Amino acid sequence: MASTSTIFSPDEAPELLSTTDTNNDISVPYDNGDTGEEDDVGDENNPHRRKSSSSSSSSSPSMHSLGGRSDRPDLPRILLMGPRRSGKTSIQRVVFGKMSPHETLFRLEPTQTVEINVVEHNPLCRFQVWDFPGDYGGDAPYHRPFDPITYDVTALPPSAISRPPRFSVDNIHDTSNGIGNGNIATLPPGLVSDSDASIFGNARALIFVIDAQDEPYDHVLRRLTDVVARAVRSNPTISVEVFINKVDGELFLSDEPKYDCRRDIMQQVADELAEAEVPDVHVAYYLTSIYDHSVYEAFSKCVQKLVPTLPTLEELANVLVTTCSMEKAFLFDVASKLYISTDSTPVDMQSYELCSDMIDVVLDVSGIYGVKPDIEGRRVGEMMRNAEEEEDDEVAAYDNESSSVIRLSNGMVLYLKEVGTMLALVCLTRSENFKKKSLVNYNIECFKRALKMLMEKTPEDSIDSSSLQHVSLHNT
Ligand SMILES: Nc1nc2c(ncn2[C@@H]2O[C@H](COP(=O)(O)OP(=O)(O)O)[C@@H](O)[C@H]2O)c(=O)[nH]1
Numbered sequence: 001m002a003s004t005s006t007i008f009s010p011d012e013a014p015e016l017l018s019t020t021d022t023n024n025d026i027s028v029p030y031d032n033g034d035t036g037e038e039d040d041v042g043d044e045n046n047p048h049r050r051k052s053s054s055s056s057s058s059s060s061p062s063m064h065s066l067g068g069r070s071d072r073p074d075l076p077r078i079l080l081m082g083p084r085r086s087g088k089t090s091i092q093r094v095v096f097g098k099m100s101p102h103e104t105l106f107r108l109e110p111t112q113t114v115e116i117n118v119v120e121h122n123p124l125c126r127f128q129v130w131d132f133p134g135d136y137g138g139d140a141p142y143h144r145p146f147d148p149i150t151y152d153v154t155a156l157p158p159s160a161i162s163r164p165p166r167f168s169v170d171n172i173h174d175t176s177n178g179i180g181n182g183n184i185a186t187l188p189p190g191l192v193s194d195s196d197a198s199i200f201g202n203a204r205a206l207i208f209v210i211d212a213q214d215e216p217y218d219h220v221l222r223r224l225t226d227v228v229a230r231a232v233r234s235n236p237t238i239s240v241e242v243f244i245n246k247v248d249g250e251l252f253l254s255d256e257p258k259y260d261c262r263r264d265i266m267q268q269v270a271d272e273l274a275e276a277e278v279p280d281v282h283v284a285y286y287l288t289s290i291y292d293h294s295v296y297e298a299f300s301k302c303v304q305k306l307v308p309t310l311p312t313l314e315e316l317a318n319v320l321v322t323t324c325s326m327e328k329a330f331l332f333d334v335a336s337k338l339y340i341s342t343d344s345t346p347v348d349m350q351s352y353e354l355c356s357d358m359i360d361v362v363l364d365v366s367g368i369y370g371v372k373p374d375i376e377g378r379r380v381g382e383m384m385r386n387a388e389e390e391e392d393d394e395v396a397a398y399d400n401e402s403s404s405v406i407r408l409s410n411g412m413v414l415y416l417k418e419v420g421t422m423l424a425l426v427c428l429t430r431s432e433n434f435k436k437k438s439l440v441n442y443n444i445e446c447f448k449r450a451l452k453m454l455m456e457k458t459p460e461d462s463i464d465s466s467s468l469q470h471v472s473l474h475n476t
C-alpha cells in the first residue's frame with residue numbers, strides 16, 4: 001500500500017530495530033534512576049527546545065479568569081447548573097483553575113452572577129463553561145426561565161439577553177407543584193421562552209450538579225427535571241449530564257452506597273421526565289467528587305461529546321494500541337488533565353488515575369529541571385509564582401520534546417509523549433512490549449501526524465477515515 005507513514009508492529013518490523021532513535025528519544029538531562037523514572041525533558045542547550053517553549057507560551061492556553069464574562073460565540077457552550085452549594089464552582093475551579101479541592105472550602109464566595117470561563121487549550125479542547133448562580137431556575141421567588149431582576153443581566157453576554165423574556169409573571173402559570181415554598185411557577189409544557197432559547201438554544205451541554213450528601217433529593221430532582229425539560233424543548237440536541245457530586249466522606253465509603261444513590265436518582269428523574277412528557281432525552285449520570293479523579297473523568301466524557309472527530313481519534317488510538325500491543329492509550333489535554341479520547345477498550349479508573357498522575361509528575365519535574373535558566377541563572381519556574389503565571393510555567397514545562405517513561409513495579413510501563421500543543425499521549429503497556437521503544441516512538445509519530453491533520457480541519461469539514469488516506473496505518 002502506498003503510504004508516507006506506516007505504523008509497524010514492534011515485533012514484526014525487526015529491520016527498524018537498529019535505527020538509532022535520535023529523533024524521538026530525547027536525552028535525559030539528569031539521572032533519576034532511583035525512582036525508576038526516566039523523564040525525557042529535553043536538552044537544556046537545545047535551541048529548538050528554547051524556541052518551542054517560548055512559542056508554546058505565546059500560544060498558551062488562554063483560560064480567562066473566572067468571571068471574565070466574555071461570551072465567545074465561536075466556542076461550544078457548556079452550562080453548569082444546579083442548586084446552591086452543590087459544587088458547581090468548585091468543580092470548574094478544580095478542573096480548570098488548578099485550585100486544590102481543600103481550598104474550595106474557604107476560598108469560594110457564593111456565585112452571584114453567571115461566570116463564564118473560556119477554556120482554549122488546543123483545537124480539541126476549546127469551549128466555554130457558564131457557571132450559573134444556584135438560584136437560576138429554582139430557588140428564586142418565581143421560577144422564571146430568566147429573571148433580569150434576580151440575575152445581574154450586566155453579567156451576561158449580550159447574546160444571552162438580547163431578547164427580553166416574552167413571558168411576564170402574569171403569563172407564567174403557577175403550578176404550585178410543591179416545589180420549595182409552593183409559589184414556584186413554571187412555563188406551560190411545550191412552550192419555550194425567548195430567554196430559554198437564548199440560554200439553552202446555543203448550548204452544547206447542560207451539566208446539572210446535585211449534592212449527593214444533601215438528602216432528600218425530591219426538591220432538587222424536580223428542579224432538575226424542570227431545567228432539563230426546558231433545555232430539551234429549547235434545544236433537542238443538547239447533551240444532558242448529571243453530576244451526582246460529593247460522593248465522598250463517611251456516607252460513601254464504599255461503592256455500594258454510590259451506586260444505590262445513582263440508581264435512585266436515575267429512577268426518579270426518569271419517572272418525572274416521563275410524567276412531564278419531555279421528548280426523548282438521554283441523560284448521562286456520573287458519580288463525582290472533587291477530591292479524586294472522578295470529576296476529571298466525568299468532565300472528560302462531557303468534553304469528548306464536543307469533539308467532532310472523536311470516532312476518528314478513537315480509531316487512531318485503536319490502531320496504535322493494537323500495533324504496539326499496548327494495554328491502553330489516552331490522549332490528554334495537558335493543561336486540564338481531561339482526556340480527549342482513548343482506544344475503545346473500557347476505561348478503568350485506576351489506569352486513568354495513573355496516566356493522569358503521570359502528567360503531574362512530568363510537569364513538575366520538567367518545570368524544575370527541564371526549563372532553561374534565564375540570564376540571571378534563575379529557573380523560570382522559580383521566577384513566576386502568582387496564579388496566572390503558574391499556568392505559564394506549565395506551558396513552559398511542556399513542549400514538543402516532552403516525553404517520559406515510568407516503569408512500575410508490577411511490570412507495566414507508563415509512557416508519555418507530546419503529540420500536539422498541550423496534548424499528550426499517555427500509554428500503559430507491558431514492559432515486554434516496550435523493548436523496542438524506537439519503534440513505539442515511530443508509531444506514535446505517525447499517530448501525531450494523523451492527529452495534526454485532523455486538527456487542521458475546520459469543525460465544518462466532514463471527517464472520515466478516507467480523509468486520512470495518505471497516512472496509511474497498516475499492520476505489517
Ligand atoms: N465533600 C465535598 N465537598 C465539595 C465537593 N465539591 C464541592 N464541595 C464543597 O461544597 C461547597 C460549595 O461549593 P460551591 O462550588 O461554592 O457550590 P456552588 O454553589 O454549586 O457553586 C464548598 O465548601 C466546597 O468545598 C465534593 O466533591 N465533595
Ligand SMILES: [Mg+2]
Pocket residue numbers: 088089090109110111131132133134
Ligand atoms: Mg457557585
